[in-house]
Amino acid sequence: xxxxxxxxxxxxxxxxxxxxxxxxxxxxxxxxxxxxxxxxxxxxxxxxxxxxxxxxxxxxxxxxxxxxxxxxxxxxxxxxxxxxxxxxxxxxxxxxxxxxxxxxxxxxxxxxxxxxxxxxxxxxxxxxxxxxxxxxxxxxxxxxxxxxxxxxxxxxxxxxxxxxxxxxxxxxxxxxxxxxxxxxxxxxxxxxxxxxxxxxxxxxxxxxxxxxxxxxxxxxxxxxxxxxxxxxxxxxxxxxxxxxxxxxxxxxxxxxxxxxxxxxxxxxxxxxxxxxxxxxxxxxxxxxxxxxxxxxxxxxxxxxxxxxxxxxxxxxxxxxxxxxxxxxxxxxxxxxxxxxxxxxxxxxxxxxxxxxxxxxxxxxxxxxxxxxxxxxxxxxxxxxxxxxxxxxxxxxxxxxxxxxxxxxxxxxxxxxxxxxxxxxxxxxxxxxxxxxxxxxxxxxxxxxxxxxxxxxxxxxxxxxxxxxxxxxxxxxxxxxxxxxxxxxxxxxxxxxxxxxxxxxxxxxxxxxxxxxxxxxxxxxxxxxxxxxxxxxxxxxxxxxxxxxxxxxxxxxxxxxxxxxxxxxxxxxxxxxxxxxxxxxxxxxxxxxxxxxxxxxxxxxxxxxxxxxxxxxxxxxxxxxxxxxxxxxxxxxxxxxxxxxxxxxxxxxxxxxxxxxxxxxxxxxxxxxxxxxxxxxxxxxxxxxxxxxxxxxxxxxxxxxxxxxxxxxxxxxxxxxxxxxxxxxxxxxxxxxxxxxxxxxxxxxxxxxxxxxxxxxxxxx
Amino acid sequence: xxxxxxxxxxxxxxxxxxxxxxxxxxxxxxxxxxxxxxxxxxxxxxxxxxxxxxxxxxxxxxxxxxxxxxxxxxxxxxxxxxxxxxxxxxxxxxxxxxxxxxxxxxxxxxxxxxxxxxxxxxxxxxxxxxxxxxxxxxxxxxxxxxxxxxxxxxxxxxxxxxxxxxxxxxxxxxxxxxxxxxxxxxxxxxxxxxxxxxxxxxxxxxxxxxxxxxxxxxxxxxxxxxxxxxxx
Numbered sequence: 001x002x003x004x005x006x007x008x009x010x011x012x013x014x015x016x017x018x019x020x021x022x023x024x025x026x027x028x029x030x031x032x033x034x035x036x037x038x039x040x041x042x043x044x045x046x047x048x049x050x051x052x053x054x055x056x057x058x059x060x061x062x063x064x065x066x067x068x069x070x071x072x073x074x075x076x077x078x079x080x081x082x083x084x085x086x087x088x089x090x091x092x093x094x095x096x097x098x099x100x101x102x103x104x105x106x107x108x109x110x111x112x113x114x115x116x117x118x119x120x121x122x123x124x125x126x127x128x129x130x131x132x133x134x135x136x137x138x139x140x141x142x143x144x145x146x147x148x149x150x151x152x153x154x155x156x157x158x159x160x161x162x163x164x165x166x167x168x169x170x171x172x173x174x175x176x177x178x179x180x181x182x183x184x185x186x187x188x189x190x191x192x193x194x195x196x197x198x199x200x201x202x203x204x205x206x207x208x209x210x211x212x213x214x215x216x217x218x219x220x221x222x223x224x225x226x227x228x229x230x231x232x233x234x235x236x237x238x239x240x241x242x243x244x245x246x247x248x249x250x251x252x253x254x255x256x257x258x259x260x261x262x263x264x265x266x267x268x269x270x271x272x273x274x275x276x277x278x279x280x281x282x283x284x285x286x287x288x289x290x291x292x293x294x295x296x297x298x299x300x301x302x303x304x305x306x307x308x309x310x311x312x313x314x315x316x317x318x319x320x321x322x323x324x325x326x327x328x329x330x331x332x333x334x335x336x337x338x339x340x341x342x343x344x345x346x347x348x349x350x351x352x353x354x355x356x357x358x359x360x361x362x363x364x365x366x367x368x369x370x371x372x373x374x375x376x377x378x379x380x381x382x383x384x385x386x387x388x389x390x391x392x393x394x395x396x397x398x399x400x401x402x403x404x405x406x407x408x409x410x411x412x413x414x415x416x417x418x419x420x421x422x423x424x425x426x427x428x429x430x431x432x433x434x435x436x437x438x439x440x441x442x443x444x445x446x447x448x449x450x451x452x453x454x455x456x457x458x459x460x461x462x463x464x465x466x467x468x469x470x471x472x473x474x475x476x477x478x479x480x481x482x483x484x485x486x487x488x489x490x491x492x493x494x495x496x497x498x499x500x501x502x503x504x505x506x507x508x509x510x511x512x513x514x515x516x517x518x519x520x521x522x523x524x525x526x527x528x529x530x531x532x533x534x535x536x537x538x539x540x541x542x543x544x545x546x547x548x549x550x551x552x553x554x555x556x557x558x559x560x561x562x563x564x565x566x567x568x569x570x571x572x573x574x575x576x577x578x579x580x581x582x583x584x585x586x587x588x589x590x591x592x593x594x595x596x597x598x599x600x601x602x603x604x605x606x607x608x609x610x611x612x613x614x615x616x617x618x619x620x621x622x623x624x625x626x627x628x629x630x631x632x633x634x635x636x637x638x639x640x641x642x643x644x645x646x647x648x649x650x651x652x653x654x655x656x657x658x659x660x661x662x663x664x665x666x667x668x669x670x671x672x673x674x675x676x677x678x679x680x681x682x683x684x685x686x687x688x689x690x691x692x693x694x695x696x697x698x699x700x701x702x703x704x705x706x707x708x709x710x711x712x713x714x715x716x717x718x719x720x721x722x723x724x725x726x727x728x729x730x731x732x733x734x735x736x737x738x739x740x741x742x743x744x745x746x747x748x749x750x751x752x753x754x755x756x757x758x759x760x761x762x763x764x
Numbered sequence: 765x766x767x768x769x770x771x772x773x774x775x776x777x778x779x780x781x782x783x784x785x786x787x788x789x790x791x792x793x794x795x796x797x798x799x800x801x802x803x804x805x806x807x808x809x810x811x812x813x814x815x816x817x818x819x820x821x822x823x824x825x826x827x828x829x830x831x832x833x834x835x836x837x838x839x840x841x842x843x844x845x846x847x848x849x850x851x852x853x854x855x856x857x858x859x860x861x862x863x864x865x866x867x868x869x870x871x872x873x874x875x876x877x878x879x880x881x882x883x884x885x886x887x888x889x890x891x892x893x894x895x896x897x898x899x900x901x902x903x904x905x906x907x908x909x910x911x912x913x914x915x916x917x918x919x920x921x922x923x924x925x926x927x928x929x930x931x932x933x934x935x936x937x938x939x940x941x942x943x944x945x946x947x948x949x950x951x952x953x954x955x956x957x958x959x960x961x962x963x964x965x966x967x968x969x970x971x972x973x974x975x976x977x978x979x980x981x982x983x984x985x986x987x988x989x990x991x992x993x994x995x996x
Contacts, residue, residue, distance in 0.1 A: 150874050154905070155815040157776025241774050241818025335773055426876045426905045428970050429813075431780040436977075445975065447783075561975055 002028065011038035011215060017371055024366045032304050032352055032360040037367060039215065039270035039308055040277060043536050046370030049502035050534040053375075053512060056519040057529040063491055064528055065187065070282065072113040072193055072266060073183075074530025076492050078451055078556060083187045085119045088127070088180035088457070088494045088552040090535035094235040095177040099144025103177050104152035104238040108312050110181040111158060112266035115247050116315065118191035118254025119183030122430055123444050124153050126163035126179050127457040127496065127550040131172025133413050133759040138167070141175045143760060149179070150424040155240035156247065159433055160425035161442035163457050167413045170461070173540040178496040178533075180552040182455055184446050189254045193265035195279035195287060195318045195344045200262055202276060202287060202342035203317040203324070205331050206246050208297040212236045213271070213310025223501060223539040242313040242336075249334040250315060257330065260323035262344075267314040273307045275316045276342065277350050281368045288351040289342035291359075303354040318344065377512050378505035386466060389602035391585035391594075397690040399740035402640075405593070406741050407751045409637045409694065410644060414592055416755025435563050438649065440482040440633050441555065443563040452560025454488035456553050460636070461546030462601040463590040468510045470605050471590075472517030472549050473524075474698055477612045479553035480525050481633035484616045485701060487564045487623045488555030493522055495532040495551050500544025502536045510547040511536075518549055524609035525616070527553065564623060566632040567650035568704035568731045573711055574643060574656065576726040577718060578615040578700035581639075581658055582687035587695030592636045607698040611723075615699045618721045622703070627714045630704035640693040640738055642702050643728070644748050647736055650704075651745070656729025658686045658693075658739030686739070693741065704731065765992050767792040767808040768801070770836065770852075772827045775814035777849065777969055784972035785810075788985040797830040803839040808988055811836070811852025813905070813967060823866065823908045824854035833859055845889055845988060846961045850906055853953070853963030862954055862963045863921065864913035866906075870946025874907040878977075879944050879966055881952055882932040885925045888955055890962045893987040899936050900929075900980040902966040904944055909965035911947035911954070918949055928962055929953035 008018055011034065021029060021037050029037060040046060047054075059068035065075035065083055073087035091106025107124060114121045126149055131138040142165075153160045163180070195202065213236035250264060263283070267275045272294070276287045291306040301309075317338070319327040324340070331338035345351070350367060352360035397405060409415055422437040434452060435443035441456035458479035464471030480490040495518060500507040522529055538545040557563065568574065588594045589603025622628050630650065634642045647654050686692045705711045711727065718725030729738070734745050767785050771778045771794050778794060785792040790808070795801060797816075803809055816827035827833070833855075840846050840861055848856040856862040869875055881902050883894040894900070913921065921927050929952040930938040938950035945965070953964030968981025 147873075154874055154876075154907070155774070155818060157814060239818070241815060241820065244774055244776065244815070244818075423877050424874045426874070428876060428903060428905060428967075428976075429776055429780065431783050431970060431973070431976055434975060 011035060012042060013038040017041060020371055025362060030360055032307055033362045035304050035308050036273045036360060039273055040367045041370040044269050045274055047534055048370050049373050049375060049536060050497060052372055053515040056515055058519065058523050059528050061528045064530055066530060068530055072116045074492060074494060075190060076554060080449060081187055082184060082446060082449060083190065084182060084184050084453055084554060085114055085117050086182040086494055086554055087113050087531040088178050088496045088550065089533040090496050090498060091177045091179065092535050092538055095145055095175055098235045099141045100148035101235055101237050103145040103148030105236045105312050106177050106179045107149055107152040108238045108243050109268050110179040111156060111243060114181045114183035115250045116193055116264050116266040118189045119185040120251050121158045121181050121183045122432055123182040123455055124158055124160040124179065125455055125457050128165040129171040129176035129548060130167050132167050132169055135172060138172060139760050145177055146421050146424055152238055152240045154426045156244045157429050159427045159429050161427045161433055162437055162455060168461060168546055170543055170546045174538045174545045176498050176545060176548055178550045180457060180494060182453060189258055191254050191264045193279050194263040194282040195285050196262040196283040197320060198285060198344055198346040200318050200321050200344045201324055201340045202289065203319060203327065203338055204294060204341045205315045205317055205336055205338045207239060207242050207311050207313040208295045209306055209309045210297040210311045211301060211305055211309060214305060214308045223537050236310050236312050238312050245334045245336050246313055246315055249331050249336060253330060260327050261317060261319045263318040265316045267316060271309045277364055277367050279318065281364050286345035286347040286349045286364060287342055288345050290353050292355040293339060293341045295337055295339055303352060303359045307352060375502060375508035375512055376505050377509040379509050380506040386602045387604040391588050391603045396688045399689060402689065402693060402740040403743050406640050406644060407743065409592060409596060409641055410748060411751035411755035412596055413759045415637050415641055417753045419753060420756040434560050435486055435565055439566040440485040443486050443560065445560045450559050452557040452563055454483040454486040454555035456482035457550055458482060459548050459550040461548040463605045464514055464547040466590045466601055467605050468513035468547055469517035470607060472514040473521040473609060474605060474607050475549055475551045476518055476521035476525060477607055477698060478635055479551040480527060480616060483553050483555030484619050485564065485631040485633045487562055488557040489620060490525060490527045490553055490555045492530045492554050493527045493551055495529055495549055497534040498538055498545060498548040498550060499536050500539040507544060514547055514549045521609055524613055564628060564631050566630055566646050568630045568646055568652060569650060570652050570732055572629050572704040572706050572731045574728040574731060575703050575705055575714060576700065576728050577618060577703060577723060579697050579724050581692055581726055583691040583695040583697050585688055585691050587691050587697040591694060591696040593690060593694035612699040614721055615723050618718055618723045619701050622714050622717055627705060627710040628703050629706045632702045634700040634702060638694040638696050640741060643738055644736060646702060647745065648749055648752055650731065652731045653733035653735045653745055654729055654731055654737060656738045765790055765806060765808060765989055767810055768795045768803055769810045769812060770795050770797060770832055772797040772816035772830055774816045774818055775812050777813035777967065780969040781810050781812045784969035785985060787972050788982055788989060790985060795832060797832045800831045800835045803835055803844055805844060807844060809836055809839055809846045811848040811855055813850030813852060816851055816855065824851060824858040827855045828859040840961050843958060843960050847890065848963040849967055850965055853965055856961060856963045861961050862956055863917055864911055864954065866908050867910040867912050868908050869910050875944055876905040877944060879904050880932050880934060880942060881929045881966060882936045884927040884930050887925060888928060888959045889991045890984050890987050891928055893990045894983045897936055899932060899934060900983060901978050902968050902971045902981050904966050906965055909945040911951040921954060926955040927951055928955050929964055
């Protein structure tokens, strides 16, 4: 009997997709089969609109140990037998409905992706987006999400060390919650999520199965509307205590008894269905599950409920038959339930029975073959006009207003200190956090080695909306700069593609262009994309989110004791690398300053990826040569904000002019440029004051240099690299002076440290 | 001197404690909460931080019923050294081995932050090597670290020299601004009547390595090591 439209709407399957399924299996599907197919063919699991684009990504490199998309997370070779695995994933829709549990279970899910690979999670990061905080509901979502991330991560005992948060009207009602996790371990302990070995049992471990989260995957694949709050049962509830036990048991299994098992897989979106089917698909086997053997937390659950439940804190283990009892004993020693719920078969079918009754029997090849849609793209109307805006037509900042402008920016919700957030997160547990939150990237020590990992997330949705391709390139470049500023070499990327409804051609255009931009930047910077996730349909009837391809960057350093922070010392010289002081008005395009002063984002962002790579290389080379005492990338709020952040971190003032001297060594175009000798200086005209102070030209760093000799050596290195190098001024005293800006450190600190708390008002 | 680090379901600073103890050269073993070993007289028993049993019901309220607590109690009653850190402190209070209770932070939020401590009492196995007036930088990480006891009990603790640590400013003064969680009288750690059981909310095992931001926490382990052979 063909299903009615209402049923299809509930499972978010189109009539055409239903007919495709019928044609593939040559009969009407059973209820359970239909539910399984709808879940695996959802955007969330099946990447119906994005998979064809993924081929643009560079996915391989000398350090990459996994094939992108083939495992739960990407693995990177750190050398000496160590590896890091990492991934970022979205939990946007659940967080919009129930911010605490939505965010908490997002953290839980990404942790499981990491320890499913046998690695110990050592760091969490979160890339968050909310509507403006002058709205009470946005404040509620903000505070709830932060509490949920802390509530889960703190309890599990994995430090939350970084991330970023931005607010913009387009995220009102559509918060984005992207959680990233990094794990480390020995390469020989890497596990695969495969169901190999016909006759091997399928063991379900952890929480009992309830009705929570049924069709969460399909819920995540439709737009939010007024009725979405009614979908609260589709939001799961987390139990971080159970997760901690699962984590320890799985890591012990991987580290000590990897030979007992064929595979380990987490249960995430679409629960047991996707977990078992994906594991079988990887191995080219089949699975036979008896739902009657699945422990439940509620009575009267149907086979459909059991197969599609998204109850949290569950793992699927595929032990070798001979070691089943030992595997069960290991999990039970950790006081976890572990039950055989099925068996690996050789027939390529997903068979589900409820006791004696077969309720589903469908080829895995069908379930793993979701429809693919070519995006129909159209450049958004009005984009040309927004890009063409003449930013020079606007009057320049009055020098008498410069101090006030900086203070306002420092206290604004997108720039103010994130301490209100990260003091709620345990960022030190596991004794490996070397550079803590508050700088460009967190740095983690890989215990047992001298190595360090630097991790950061980034994406400026406003820039992506102004130019999806360039904005996405900038997201990669800035994430890489964050990592470089700690002295780490960027090595690989995970991404989380957050967009609106891909069936709208304007959104499709943003997706396509952004993916191309990400791919180009990843190629230019030598950082392959090794894992990721797409979250589409981030829309309410009012608006779609800003296109937000969030980038998670992993960097590595050989000697973690040499990690740089952003904090300079008294007496250090601040040097600007990458661009002259004078900047055109066009660098205000999409900037925080433009948004704060005019309430618009217009103009055209720009980046030269080859130049970006040169500047990053220069910073790494300078650090290798021991020339740098601190480093900070220039981003939101431009030069003035970056300098203020450094001085606040180092608790030291600044004496700098904007008609500063070029560095002791000559400026570009390069070593062969005639006419400028060693030590010769030139006056750099500042041009527009707003652009010089607050413009957001890319590919720039501020670095602190301690000794005269280092300053000269840095200038020579920069000249050889063809990178601009400007001596900005000296860190000293308790006043912050940068051109016409003149404020006490205390005034800056009060604005910067109190900004978020003021914005959150009652929620703070 | 050896150490036994007790692991409850949900404990997470056991690894950090093992690392810190190793840094000061103390041999340490892990003890799972279902075990009931007879701890050696010279063994330091460590109840680390974490969320034992997920903090469900109340922090430490379930862990105190774990079998290992029989051994911990026997060890404490025999005069053996026991230190409870963070959740370990909460468990010791729930078990009645230390007075008082740890309530929700006054901010009503979890706090992971640097704090400064001053030892308020030097005649104990845990503080004997800490110079009077020395300010120790030892971080906190908890949601329920707001120390409470009634006035009579607090007066008694002070009179008997059982306040081990107070939160303080850089000059060692126990100011309101230096108090991260609302603890009465800025109390960060207390001793048992026998002075052989210490509970403290800050994490000395995190302040054990300059690479990680400081090593002031080692003063506690070094005090214990310095006292080997001396009366507790």
